[in-house]
Amino acid sequence: MHSTDPTPSAVGGKGMPLHVKVMVGFMLGTVLGLVVHATATDAGWVQGLIEYGTRPFGQVFLNLLFMLVVPLMFSALVLGVAELGDIASLGRLGWKTLIYTAVVTAMAVGIGLLCANLFQPGTHMDPALVEQAMSNAKAGEIVSKGNELRLMDLLVNIVPHNIVGAMADDKQKLGIVFFALMIGIGLVMKPTPGTRAFKSALHGLFEICMHLIGMFIKLAPFAVAAFMFNLTSQLGWDVIRSLLWFVVTVLVALALHGFVVLPLWVRIMGGMSPLAFFRGTQEASLTAFATASSTATLPVTLRVAEENLKLPRKVSRFVLTVGASANHHGTALFEGITVLFLAQVYGLHMPIGQQLLVLILCILGGIGTAGIPSGSLPVIAMICGIIGIKPEGIGIILGVNTFLDMCRTSLNVTGDLATAVVVSHRSGEKDLPDEAIEHLDEIVR
Template identity: 85%
Template sequence: MPNAQAPRKPSMPLHIKVLLGFMLGTIVGLVAHATAADAAWVKTTIDYVTQPFGQIFLNLLFMLVVPLMFSALVLGVAELGDIASLGRLGWKTLNYTAVVTALAVGIGLLCVNLLQPGTHMDPALVEQAMSNAKTGEIISKGNELRLMDLLVNIVPHNIVNAMGDDSKKLGIVFFALMIGIGLVMKPTAGTTAFKNAVQGLFEVCMHLIGMFIKLAPFAVAAFMFNLTARLGWDVIQSLMWFVVTVLLALAIHGFVVLPLWVRLLGGMPVRTFFRGTQEATLTAFATASSSATLPVTLRVAEENLKLPRKVSRFVLTVGASANHHGTALFEGITVLFLAQVYGLHLGMPQQLMVLLLCILGGIGTAGIPSGSLPVIAMICGIIGIKPEGIGIILGVNTFLDMCRTSLNVTGDLATAVVVSHRSGVTDDEVPEVPDNAGHH
């Protein structure tokens, strides 16, 4: 670590703080459950301290759902337009990203259907833990959900109304995509100014989430205390099923799908790929942020993997905000896990809708720690699950966030390898592009 030369002692990394909060909240909660489960002070602490604090933390994240999704998607589409001169390169990137992200989400949905992690939690205990989530209301709302309504609501007749209605939030995605396409098609001084304003909104949202996420250690401690003080050791065992399901799906995608993809379509030996990308993968694991890892990812692509800068800078810059295999996979598993927890059966049409939402959600997820939580909240609202349900998995989210971010960055690099190989572009053909690429 580069702390040795620092004149003052560096602060503790956030993921260590979250881990400490997780352990502290769990231990104190288990002790309280074992020694004073029915004591008045435990109920008072939960009702007036830990539960309100945890809810405020969730609300801070939910508050940014609309501006974050809108700005990230508009910029994601507009970024492709910035490199329109590269011809089919943008479409290649988009197609490969969509196909491999769909594979990732498919693997996640398969694992969650096979292992059924949500069924290992007693619904009565969950309802008690998430006291403001009414299971009956969730089930009835989910059963009334119709695929055609979802499809019609993709195109909003009132964007302001869609922003305030969980079941219509997909309309925001559509609206943002249309705005992004409009920016690409009409490059004028006015649209450039608007794009800069949207960039400013995105940066503000990322900064605010960066601020709010500093509360995560305390929120995690509060959530784990709430869960364990009420439910004891059972909830830890239940969450372990969820953790195992996520890790299994990430492993299958990261160690089976991506290596085959790199070898068969990218023409690169698997060992060469993993040896060349390990620095970026470990940086992603440590920071839990694909955006923070981007400088390392770009350097690794050019120096270790020897990819042409014209391709790697485009693919990886867009990928840091629009190519999230691990995040999309995690979002799919979490939505189905929460549906199972609440006894809500999602049929094949609804699971296909989850698949599509996760692919779009992966594009709109901010490349920062826990950036997927607002997207999961949006998908839950569309499918008919109370977004507050994500409080159940917050305790284990940080570790899983580090794991899925590593897969995100590895997936970005795999995409760059494949696009470079399939497009046949070399730096010799385009000596000026590296200078231009630096402006993005």
């Protein structure tokens, strides 16, 4: 299934690469939005443009991607497990993925807590803004969702009682992962003509999804321009300026993890040049930034892993599909900073013991976070409730959350790819050539 096209930006068509188009769209949408905010923020035509133009266009783009997420996730993971060939290989790969994910996520949360303690962003908040945020209706909605979350429920729901219901619920994506793992294990344990035919059908489904995603993703530059126009035309720099310390704290922590920890991790544990890694993953990272969804970015992540990074399919499909639902470095880091930020806003001192508890809860919360835009906010509300912080304060960050969500999602996807590189290198797995696989199938028949 490897493409014969050597250009990693083929999906973007001839000429300008897709990731460059996405960046142009980002800059254009941001500049236009700021100009509109400064000159005509209350004009009726601006609200009409957002309500009937840019907002629905962006939502349709995300819906096109989400529409294919479940079939793509299911087929990719089943095929990844089936191609491992035996249950022992699955166990080794699963444990490596789990351990590496936990270690790097813990480092990410640790960096976030360290930056929150150093910058003390909550001590720079305007009390009037805090009071205004506490009465935010959307904050109350997030808190109610957070109150519904329970860590044990997250663990129990990994095993779905209704797979169709799990497919329709963003909070139960891990249930789809578990179901796909079971189907893949069944294919490995029962090699019959019927199961081979089913596996061939899944190959077809996977290829169809990837092709359709390749068509839809060409709209990404226009979608990210629409997203940034909506954000900056309505908020401008006012909200960002009032939350500057919080934004800077998050961005510094994300940068430290993304440009220091992950390159060292890839070089030392994965045996790959950081420069080659970032060059190969930039398209997926920018797509994640545009969509603010690691789940919606999964098709691009799978493609760059196989075509650009040359990772074995059986490893990349397994690690990246699981990672889109459970490996959220940037999200866990953001959750840790936000909890400490809210504690500082309320003047609460958190000793080292409580901060260690926050670290553990953020690691678990990162696993249970839905891979959709702003999926971490209910989890943050849940953690605040456990720690004893008023979760209503989450309304303070809503104004800057969209931009920070785009940033942390980009780190989530980059972290997934870094984990795939390390697991591939450490497991020693390699793909057989397609001709060899077809020849083995003929022998079995």
